Amino acid sequence: MHHWHLRPATAHDVEPIAELRAVVLRPDLERLGRYDPHRVRQRLRDGFDPSHTQVIEYDDEFAGCVALRPTPDAHWLEHFYLAPHLQGSGIGTAVLRELLARCDHDAVPLVRLNVLHGSPARHLYERHAFTLDSEDPVDVFMSRVPARPRGGLPT
Numbered sequence: 001m002h003h004w005h006l007r008p009a010t011a012h013d014v015e016p017i018a019e020l021r022a023v024v025l026r027p028d029l030e031r032l033g034r035y036d037p038h039r040v041r042q043r044l045r046d047g048f049d050p051s052h053t054q055v056i057e058y059d060d061e062f063a064g065c066v067a068l069r070p071t072p073d074a075h076w077l078e079h080f081y082l083a084p085h086l087q088g089s090g091i092g093t094a095v096l097r098e099l100l101a102r103c104d105h106d107a108v109p110l111v112r113l114n115v116l117h118g119s120p121a122r123h124l125y126e127r128h129a130f131t132l133d134s135e136d137p138v139d140v141f142m143s144r145v146p147a148r149p150r151g152g153l154p155t
Contacts, residue, residue, distance in 0.1 A: 004091050006098070009053035009065065017053075017065045017079065018044040024081045028116040032138055044079065053079065056095055058086060068099055074110035074143070075103060080121070096128055104147045114139045 009017070018041040029035035049069065056064035064082035068075050077099070082092050103111050113130065115122050117140055130142040 004056060004058045004063065004094065006054040006056060006066075006095065009050040009055050011050055013050065013053070013055055013062075013065070014045055014048045016062050017048070017055075017081070018042075020062075020064065020081045020083065021079065023084065025116070028119050031118060032116065034138065056082065056091065058083075058091060063091070064095075066095060066099065068103075068111075070108075074112045075108050077111055077113040080113075092124060093127075096124065100128060100144070100147070108146060110146075111144045112141070113143075114141045116140070 021044045022037060022040045025040055026035055029040065049067070052069045053065055053067040055062060056066065062083075063086055064080075066080040067078040069078055080092070080096075082095075086092075100111065111130075112133075113125065115125065117135065117138060119140075122140060122142075125142055125144075128144065129147070130144045133141045133143050135141065
C-alpha cells in the first residue's frame, strides 16, 4: 500500500492548501463557468481553520488535506483535496475510510458535505454511503448516517 499519513494542519499550511484547491477545483469550476483564480484561493484562506484540518502526506511530502468541522447536529467534511498525480491511487479512499471510521466510533450523528456538480469525487462519496440531500446548479449536498455495528442495532 501507499505510505501516507495524516498530520494536524498549522497556519503555515494555508498557502499550499489554497494552491492545491485552485489546481484540483479548476476543471470543475471552469466547466461550471465559475473559475476565478483569486477567488478560489481566497475562499480557502478566509475559511481556513487548522484546528479542524489535517494534512495528507505521502512519503513525507505534502499531498493534500481534509477538514472535518463539527457543528451541533453533524460534522462537515470539507476541503478534501488530493494532488492530481495521486488521485485514483487509493489514498483518497483510505483517508475517507479512516475519517468515517472515527466518526462512527465517536457516534457522530451525521456527516455532511457538498461537492461540485459533475465532480468525479461524488462517486467516491456515494461508494461510502453518502446520499443526496439537495442540489442547486453548482453544488450537490450529501450526508451519511453512522454505520451500524455488525450484528445488531447501535448501542
